[in-house]
Amino acid sequence: MKRLLLLACTCLFSINSFANDLTVSEQYVRATPPHAKNSAAFLTITNHSNSDIKLIGAGSNIAKRVELHNHLKQDGMMKMRRVEAVQITANSSTSLQPGGYHIMFLGLNNNLTEGQSVKVKLYFDNGHELNIDAPVKKINSNKNQGSTKMSHQAHH
Numbered sequence: 001m002k003r004l005l006l007l008a009c010t011c012l013f014s015i016n017s018f019a020n021d022l023t024v025s026e027q028y029v030r031a032t033p034p035h036a037k038n039s040a041a042f043l044t045i046t047n048h049s050n051s052d053i054k055l056i057g058a059g060s061n062i063a064k065r066v067e068l069h070n071h072l073k074q075d076g077m078m079k080m081r082r083v084e085a086v087q088i089t090a091n092s093s094t095s096l097q098p099g100g101y102h103i104m105f106l107g108l109n110n111n112l113t114e115g116q117s118v119k120v121k122l123y124f125d126n127g128h129e130l131n132i133d134a135p136v137k138k139i140n141s142n143k144n145q146g147s148t149k150m151s152h153q154a155h156h
Contacts, residue, residue, distance in 0.1 A: 021049040022088070024122070026095075027134040029105070032112045039112050040069075041103040041120060041134055044095045047088040054085040055094075057123040064107030066120075071099050080104075085125065098139070112136045 027043035047053050058066045070083050078099075086101050088094045096102045103120065112118070116136040123129055 022047055022053065022124070022128075022130060024130060024132050027120075027132055028137045029112060029118045029120075029134045031114045031136050031138045032108065034111055036111065037106070037108055039063075039105045039108060040098075041105070041118070042095075042097050043103075043132070043134065044093050045086075045088050045122075046093040047090055050090050051126075052090050053088045054125040055088060055122060056085045056125050058103045059121045059123070060105065060118060062109055062112070062118055063105035064109075065105075067104045067106065068101065069104040070101045114138050 023046045025044050025046065027041065029041045030039045032039050041058070045055065055068065058068065060066050068083050068086055069080050071078050071080055073079075082104075083101070086094060086096065094101070114136055118134045118136060120132050120134055121129055122132065
């Protein structure tokens with residue numbers, strides 16, 4: 001029994017030591033107008049370790065597909081492109097924010113309204129995963145990040 005308890009404590013310590021290597025803050029998911037098919041999540045990942053770590057994917061049951069995306073200026077236009085990974089440099093933070101890297105939810109199952117919470121799983125290149133809860137928030141129109149369907153499509 002003591003061995004089993006020691007093994008359980010060792011496993012918990014291993015999980016917690018990874019959890020301490022990466023922390024997530026300022027996470028939220030954009031609320032959607034009625035009948036919208038897509039939304040995005042934004043957050044900050046802080047890497048407390050001495051090794052670079054890559055975010056290589058995300059998952060959630062709120063949409064048919066979940067992808068990592070970035071906004072790029074191409075031919076004078078802002079375009080959204082899928083990316084394979086987002087680098088989180090050792091001992092620093094990387095922000096996924098409007099106009100930059102973000103987690104895209106494609107083919108939403110339902111509207112997302114302010115006050116809800118979304119469960120998102122983050123996948124990293126070292127095999128670890130983090131589960132987070134992200135509140136759904138309305139985003140006000142500023143810096144051309146309008147909440148209207150038309151301007152949203154223009155950015156994506």
